Amino acid sequence: MSARNLDRQIRDGDLIAAADIGSNSFHLVVARYAHGELRVVDRLRETIRLAAGLRKDGTLARDRREAAFSCLARFGQRLEGFQSHHVRAVATNTVRQLSNPQTFLLPAETALGHPIEVVSGREEARLIYQGVAHGLPMNDDTRLVIDIGGSSTEFIIGQRYEALERESLQVGCIASSLRFFEDGKITAQRWQRAQAEIGVELQQFVANYRQRGWTEAVGSSGTMKAIGSIAQANGWCEQGISLEGVGKLREYLLRVGRIDALDIAGLSRERVGVITGGVAILDAIFSTFQLRQLTVCETAMREGLLYDMLGRAQHTDSRNTSIDALAERYGIDAAQALRVARTANALFVQVADAWQLDNHAEAILRWCAEIHEIGLAIAHSQHHLHAAYIVANSDLAGFGRQEQAQLACIVRCHRRKPEQASLRALPERMRGTTRHLIALLRLAVLLNRSRRDGPLPPLRVLAQGTDLTLEIAAAWLEHHSLARVDLEQERSFLKAIDINLQIVKRSDCKAVA
Numbered sequence: 001m002s003a004r005n006l007d008r009q010i011r012d013g014d015l016i017a018a019a020d021i022g023s024n025s026f027h028l029v030v031a032r033y034a035h036g037e038l039r040v041v042d043r044l045r046e047t048i049r050l051a052a053g054l055r056k057d058g059t060l061a062r063d064r065r066e067a068a069f070s071c072l073a074r075f076g077q078r079l080e081g082f083q084s085h086h087v088r089a090v091a092t093n094t095v096r097q098l099s100n101p102q103t104f105l106l107p108a109e110t111a112l113g114h115p116i117e118v119v120s121g122r123e124e125a126r127l128i129y130q131g132v133a134h135g136l137p138m139n140d141d142t143r144l145v146i147d148i149g150g151s152s153t154e155f156i157i158g159q160r161y162e163a164l165e166r167e168s169l170q171v172g173c174i175a176s177s178l179r180f181f182e183d184g185k186i187t188a189q190r191w192q193r194a195q196a197e198i199g200v201e202l203q204q205f206v207a208n209y210r211q212r213g214w215t216e217a218v219g220s221s222g223t224m225k226a227i228g229s230i231a232q233a234n235g236w237c238e239q240g241i242s243l244e245g246v247g248k249l250r251e252y253l254l255r256v257g258r259i260d261a262l263d264i265a266g267l268s269r270e271r272v273g274v275i276t277g278g279v280a281i282l283d284a285i286f287s288t289f290q291l292r293q294l295t296v297c298e299t300a301m302r303e304g305l306l307y308d309m310l311g312r313a314q315h316t317d318s319r320n321t322s323i324d325a326l327a328e329r330y331g332i333d334a335a336q337a338l339r340v341a342r343t344a345n346a347l348f349v350q351v352a353d354a355w356q357l358d359n360h361a362e363a364i365l366r367w368c369a370e371i372h373e374i375g376l377a378i379a380h381s382q383h384h385l386h387a388a389y390i391v392a393n394s395d396l397a398g399f400g401r402q403e404q405a406q407l408a409c410i411v412r413c414h415r416r417k418p419e420q421a422s423l424r425a426l427p428e429r430m431r432g433t434t435r436h437l438i439a440l441l442r443l444a445v446l447l448n449r450s451r452r453d454g455p456l457p458p459l460r461v462l463a464q465g466t467d468l469t470l471e472i473a474a475a476w477l478e479h480h481s482l483a484r485v486d487l488e489q490e491r492s493f494l495k496a497i498d499i500n501l502q503i504v505k506r507s508d509c510k511a512v513a
Helices: 062-078 093-097 102-112 121-135 173-180 188-202 206-212 222-233 243-256 275-289 301-313 318-329 334-355 359-371 383-393 401-412 420-424 428-447 474-479 481-495
Strands: 015-021 025-034 037-047 087-091 116-118 142-148 153-159 162-169 216-220 293-297 459-464 467-473 500-506
Touching: 015 062, 015 301, 025 062, 025 301, 037 062, 037 301, 062 102, 087 093, 087 102, 087 301, 093 121, 102 116, 116 401, 121 142, 121 153, 121 162, 121 216, 121 301, 142 222, 142 275, 153 206, 162 206, 173 188, 173 275, 188 243, 188 275, 206 275, 216 222, 222 243, 222 275, 222 293, 243 275, 301 318, 318 359, 334 359, 334 428, 334 459, 359 401, 359 428, 383 401, 401 420, 401 428, 420 428, 428 481, 467 474, 467 481, 474 481, 474 500, 481 500
Parallel strands: 015 087, 087 116, 142 216, 216 293, 467 500
Antiparallel strands: 015 025, 025 037, 142 153, 153 162, 459 467
């Protein structure tokens, strides 16, 4: 089967899976796509407390690492037989904070048997909203969604399936329990300190959220469900979480005074050590956002991952929208971007089989062609560096951090001497494909240097291992001396990324399709 034509569709009856590698718990959800709907058939969950093992120097305690890898190995056993494009695994805030995430990700991916994406806080928020929106009745209400995780809390305002506002704060139930109640004592003074410091964080965006407004407030994930269970088990509210319920729970915590002494209806033993930090966060949220009631939703980010996978397979990929928005924001020359994209694709189809480049690689190349000149909005000098900075640091919905770094690397290397350091910074599993896409984009840019519409010169490209041969019409080169010089120079440039380019002038070369 052609590498380029690998079937990435999700068909009726297919199983797909999503792994949420969170700061408190790891989740795996398996669903079957049937009659246009996703039906969950299996769930696995383990409490790992990854955030509790995060040291100040950005390393992870050995016991938390080992617990994580053991859990992922068990998840991997459940995923045996799954096609790679039917599994999506995402790591969140604790892995984002590691000083060297690859030291965790490499063995983690080996244990799971699938790549693991690290998502930004705002991308995590978008995925959470997708899960919540698909778990609630569809209407036109504007919803405020809040998800208190182990080391971060996400806030989203959305309508139907679209997230309109997304924020992520570095406060979570584990992190806040350790920060404000490290020795296990719960006092009024410590509670007030927690409210003041968390409140300051919330003030960064609460005014904007209030101005946007919402009809209904919704809480998702384990902390919200745990607090809701306590409130209902003790008769403080009939459903969800109320302002009165939060107040009653706060009074109980302060009355008991110690985390290890907590024992109340609705509180599971595994939540005892982290519930205090979660309640402190929710108390500050209710006060700052002036909430009176929260609905608690059963679905969260893992379900959002499933629906995002389904959207990608059905050609409603949010990444396309992000690239289009980036190109528009920086006023790129759309005609030139289209020329380069068409040329890059024409080269891609000729080498896809030899280099084992699939549809995802084709999409990456197209996205890079569409935005490779965004750095011109800053300055022509070093515009490839400006472009790489913009791509690496923009909020691009749908992209994981590694994938975004791959885009930045390719646009960084599309001109001048490619930088090996940016390639080495990528996960090893991405480097080979990235190297090949850099070579194709560079040739596409070079062949369109005139910035004029017209057919490509008669040429053919052949690939084998690290060798790339460009057969091009001798007559065309004779009339395009600048391109001839550029191509000769390109040989040394591509050598820097271990691509051996050979230029073959042929009198019988035919034009590409």
